[in-house]
Amino acid sequence: MSPFREKVLGSTTFSFEMLIHRVVLDSDNPLPSCPTCHDLLDLHQPDEGRPARLLAVCLSCSKWYLWLDEDATADRMTLFELPCPETIRE
Numbered sequence: 001m002s003p004f005r006e007k008v009l010g011s012t013t014f015s016f017e018m019l020i021h022r023v024v025l026d027s028d029n030p031l032p033s034c035p036t037c038h039d040l041l042d043l044h045q046p047d048e049g050r051p052a053r054l055l056a057v058c059l060s061c062s063k064w065y066l067w068l069d070e071d072a073t074a075d076r077m078t079l080f081e082l083p084c085p086e087t088i089r090e
């Protein structure tokens with residue numbers, strides 16, 4: 001059985017504004033929360049070889065963030081807010 005391989009029909013580029021959130025973690029509760037609604041973020045590590053690159057998802061407001069922990073200090077982090085599907089489709 002051969003593995004499924006998609007066929008790339010073309011590629012294109014688009015530009016968008018990306019919000020970058022610089023966050024100071026609360027020392028009493030160091031779990032990261034959503035900069036938009038302040039609910040706790042659900043963290044995912046898509047690449048086992050790169051533990052400092054996390055996908056952070058807010059299950060309350062459905063925003064997604066890329067968390068690059070490579071240059072973070074113990075109490076600070078940077079979250080890059082990913083565009084929503086509606087923005088990508090426009």
Ligand SMILES: [Zn+2]
Pocket residue numbers: 034035036037038039058059060061062063
């Ligand atoms: Zn949220």
